Amino acid sequence: MADCEEKQGRTAGEHAAVYALDRQADNDSRLPKLTASNSLSELRERWRDLAIQAFGARVVHG
Numbered sequence: 001m002a003d004c005e006e007k008q009g010r011t012a013g014e015h016a017a018v019y020a021l022d023r024q025a026d027n028d029s030r031l032p033k034l035t036a037s038n039s040l041s042e043l044r045e046r047w048r049d050l051a052i053q054a055f056g057a058r059v060v061h062g
Helices: 002-008 012-029 040-055 057-061
Strands: none
């Protein structure tokens, strides 16, 4: 343990506390997950529409 403190400049417990605070900050600032309430066919239709907007119908439909 003293070896760790000497190399890192802090104890293992301090490192764990910093890591836990960092993870909590990540979780607190993360956007909520989207739920997949749409069926696969609805999702594919949405993706197709987005592709048409981005690239044009000619590219999407061939």
